[in-house]
Amino acid sequence: xxxxxxxxxxxxxxxxxxxxxxxxxxxxxxxxxxxxxxxxxxxxxxxxxxxxxxxxxxxxxxxxxxxxxxxxxxxxxxxxxxxxxxxxxxxxxxxxxxxxxxxxxxxxxxxxxxxxxxxxxxxxxxxxxxxxxxxxxxxxxxxxxxxxxxxxxxxxxxxxxxxxxxxxxxxxxxxxxxxxxxxxxxxxxxxxxxxxxxxxxxxxxxxxxxxxxxxxxxxxxxxxxxxxxxxxxxxxxxxxxxxxxxxxxxxxxxxxxxxxxxxxxxxxxxxxxxxxxxxxxxxxxxxxxxxxxxxxxxxxxxxxxxxxxxxxxxxxxxxxxxxxxxxxxxxxxxxxxxxxxxxxxxxxxxxxxxxxxxxxxxxxxxxxxxxxxxxxxxxxxxxxxxxxxxxxxxxxxxxxxxxxxxxxxxxxxxxxxxxxxxxxxxxxxxxxxxxxxxxxxxxxxxxxxxxxxxxxxxxxxxxxxxxxxxxxxxxxxx
Numbered sequence: 001x002x003x004x005x006x007x008x009x010x011x012x013x014x015x016x017x018x019x020x021x022x023x024x025x026x027x028x029x030x031x032x033x034x035x036x037x038x039x040x041x042x043x044x045x046x047x048x049x050x051x052x053x054x055x056x057x058x059x060x061x062x063x064x065x066x067x068x069x070x071x072x073x074x075x076x077x078x079x080x081x082x083x084x085x086x087x088x089x090x091x092x093x094x095x096x097x098x099x100x101x102x103x104x105x106x107x108x109x110x111x112x113x114x115x116x117x118x119x120x121x122x123x124x125x126x127x128x129x130x131x132x133x134x135x136x137x138x139x140x141x142x143x144x145x146x147x148x149x150x151x152x153x154x155x156x157x158x159x160x161x162x163x164x165x166x167x168x169x170x171x172x173x174x175x176x177x178x179x180x181x182x183x184x185x186x187x188x189x190x191x192x193x194x195x196x197x198x199x200x201x202x203x204x205x206x207x208x209x210x211x212x213x214x215x216x217x218x219x220x221x222x223x224x225x226x227x228x229x230x231x232x233x234x235x236x237x238x239x240x241x242x243x244x245x246x247x248x249x250x251x252x253x254x255x256x257x258x259x260x261x262x263x264x265x266x267x268x269x270x271x272x273x274x275x276x277x278x279x280x281x282x283x284x285x286x287x288x289x290x291x292x293x294x295x296x297x298x299x300x301x302x303x304x305x306x307x308x309x310x311x312x313x314x315x316x317x318x319x320x321x322x323x324x325x326x327x328x329x330x331x332x333x334x335x336x337x338x339x340x341x342x343x344x345x346x347x348x349x350x351x352x353x354x355x356x357x358x359x360x361x362x363x364x365x366x367x368x369x370x371x372x373x374x375x376x377x378x379x380x381x382x383x384x385x386x387x388x389x390x391x392x393x394x395x396x397x398x399x400x401x402x403x404x405x406x407x408x409x410x411x412x413x414x415x416x417x418x419x420x421x422x423x424x425x426x427x428x429x430x431x432x433x434x435x436x437x438x439x440x441x442x443x444x445x446x447x448x449x450x451x452x453x454x455x456x457x458x459x460x461x462x463x464x465x466x467x468x469x470x471x472x473x474x475x476x477x478x
Contacts, residue, residue, distance in 0.1 A: 111405055112409075113380070113383035118410055119413055119417065120372050120375050120376040121376050124369050126225055130373075133224065136373070136376075141340060141384075144336045146337070151334075155330075176198065178319050179198035183198045186322075209312055210339050231299075237404045240267070244263050265439070269429045318331075328393055332391075333388075408434065411426045
């Protein structure tokens with residue numbers, strides 16, 4: 001009986017609808033773990049035509065040369081040559097460089113977008129008088145829902161020749177496969193693991209992550225009109241310390257002296273910026289100073305929760321080590337949109353309750369507040385997508401300390417916006433935080449290189465064991 005491939009006409013064999021499309025990103029090497037249909041069949045046909053026993057002296061034999069010494073097995077020589085020029089090593093090095101490049105791009109995007117979001121939110125509430133912290137939280141976090149459609153459109157534009165339905169099915173399969181990797185904790189899925197349904201598990205995790213994010217984010221919007229933008233950014237980004245603590249317990253991260261030192265230095269810089277100029281408050285602004293202290297306390301609670309949210313996201317919704325950078329970014333944006341959908345479907349419930357209780361009357365922004373709110377919402381969506389991708393590519397600790405760089409940027413923006421020059425403490429705190437970030441980045445890079453070297457050594461040891469077992473079997477005639 002003819003096979004399915006033989007029944008196709010010559011034109012159907014090259015039709016895009018009959019070709020296998022596994023992943024929407026061409027750079028994703030993780031998809032190689034599932035062989036494409038047709039390849040295994042052709043390979044088996046080729047192997048079936050070869051004899052089971054080969055009489056060539058190079059196969060499992062050794063010979064004595066004219067000098068009387070034993071000649072090294074030809075297959076062993078090829079093995080060492082292939083190891084020194086392994087394509088997998090070159091691909092791993094290329095993937096690492098790509099990860100660093102993407103992390104740098106998302107770092108810049110997150111810094112710029114966070115500054116824009118902070119300044120617009122402060123101006124809307126403090127100057128224009130539209131003080132609706134919960135509604136602002138609902139609108140900004142709900143806007144994340146557009147991240148996945150934008151990503152899907154960008155990926156589709158990279159492959160205009162592929163039918164939309166085929167591309168959509170491949171994209172959904174790509175996301176579900178990543179969910180299964182998270183579910184089992186490995187990139188190498190077995191046949192039974194490919195059949196798992198990861199949606200219920202991911203739904204529960206997304207709801208849990210949304211709750212942690214909402215608590216942390218609400219404190220930011222409550223304190224935004226109670227304290228200064230520099231203090232708001234400084235204390236909120238002190239979550240780096242709590243992210244490191246949670247990483248030790250939840251991610252089983254090793255305690256490294258250089259990392260601990262970097263986080264402590266960063267927190268010292270935060271304290272310098274937040275409280276170094278507290279004595280400069282004028283006597284006529286005692287009420288403002290009191291509100292500033294209360295706002296700092298509120299945002300301190302949010303700092304702890306945000307550190308927990310970052311580590312929880314890394315543990316529950318990030319692909320395991322070994323996936324390609326593009327797969328991590330694609331899945332991070334998908335999770336961001338899922339958080340936005342959860343926000344829109346669930347977190348509208350407190351809005352009418354707050355309105356009836358008189359805690360926050362429902363009122364949409366108008367005039368200047370409306371278009372500035374649109375800018376703030378857009379900046380928050382860019383920041384969230386970039387920051388989640390940065391966490392997935394690196395670590396919660398490095399991402400949190402990187403976010404501390406916004407302190408100096410916000411202070412510079414305040415200077416250009418209000419004309420108030422930078423204080424000596426703000427400048428000193430910014431330099432301390434920047435130094436801590438670069439020290440932590442160097443420590444993280446060194447740790448990643450050590451992990452990569454350990455993985456290579458483990459792989460070589462496994463290969464040596466496999467070849468040793470094979471040679472032993474051949475020696476006894478198996």
